[in-house]
Amino acid sequence: MDKKAPGEDGITGEVYKSALEVFPRYITVMNNGCLRRGVFPKRWKTAKLIPIVNPGKQNSDEVSKFRPISLLNTRGKVLEKLLINRINHHVFTHDIMNKNQYGFTPQRSTTGAAMAVKEFVEEGLAAGEIIVQIRLDVKGTFDAAWWSSILNGLKAYNCPKTFIIFLKGTLANDPQSFHLTMPVHREQSVKSLQGSCCGPGYWNILYNSLLNIQFTRSSKAVAFADDLI
Numbered sequence: 001m002d003k004k005a006p007g008e009d010g011i012t013g014e015v016y017k018s019a020l021e022v023f024p025r026y027i028t029v030m031n032n033g034c035l036r037r038g039v040f041p042k043r044w045k046t047a048k049l050i051p052i053v054n055p056g057k058q059n060s061d062e063v064s065k066f067r068p069i070s071l072l073n074t075r076g077k078v079l080e081k082l083l084i085n086r087i088n089h090h091v092f093t094h095d096i097m098n099k100n101q102y103g104f105t106p107q108r109s110t111t112g113a114a115m116a117v118k119e120f121v122e123e124g125l126a127a128g129e130i131i132v133q134i135r136l137d138v139k140g141t142f143d144a145a146w147w148s149s150i151l152n153g154l155k156a157y158n159c160p161k162t163f164i165i166f167l168k169g170t171l172a173n174d175p176q177s178f179h180l181t182m183p184v185h186r187e188q189s190v191k192s193l194q195g196s197c198c199g200p201g202y203w204n205i206l207y208n209s210l211l212n213i214q215f216t217r218s219s220k221a222v223a224f225a226d227d228l229i
Contacts, residue, residue, distance in 0.1 A: 007073035038165030044076035080197040098211035103225030104200035113224040136228040153205040
């Protein structure tokens with residue numbers, strides 16, 4: 001966190017860690033209080049948005065040439081990290097996450113996803129079957145996240161109620177500061193920002209319902225984050 005660029009408040013990870021050493025009890029009580037009450041302070045959610053040009057699109061006139069990176073306030077990122085760690089602990093200790101999700105998952109990688117597909121295809125070919133592969137890659141992954149489904153997923157997985165209240169609080173339109181030639185403030189319509197600590201975990205909860213669909217015996221769905229085969 002020390003090397004991460006600060007958000008609009010200018011507080012770096014190094015400064016936050018120094019403050020934690022001086023006021024450990026105060027900061028711990030404050031974070032635990034936010035999680036216990038399901039409150040995300042609005043000031044902590046303000047993001048400084050930096051548009052980064054995607055490789056190979058420097059000469060494009062399309063708005064999609066930019067990848068918006070949100071520099072979040074350190075205090076908000078710490079609170080998000082605490083929340084998603086608790087959600088992931090609940091999900092993984094209760095064996096809720098589908099085993100065919102290889103993205104944003106501890107000790108799993110693209111290699112594991114590729115090997116799962118390879119083994120399935122080899123078994124089919126050995127049995128004389130015809131293999132048809134369908135690929136799905138969601139454009140603007142976090143932009144496309146359906147938040148009603150994520151909230152329903154948390155409820156279905158019996159996550160603590162405070163987590164759900166906390167997530168609802170983060171869905172309120174919050175200000176972002178766009179820094180181009182001059183700072184401009186706008187309310188966000190996208191609920192999970194590029195750079196958010198919680199985005200990957202929320203996406204896995206959303207996609208889990210898709211992977212849990214009971215396909216036919218000869219079908220298999222394998223995902224790495226939003227890339228689905």
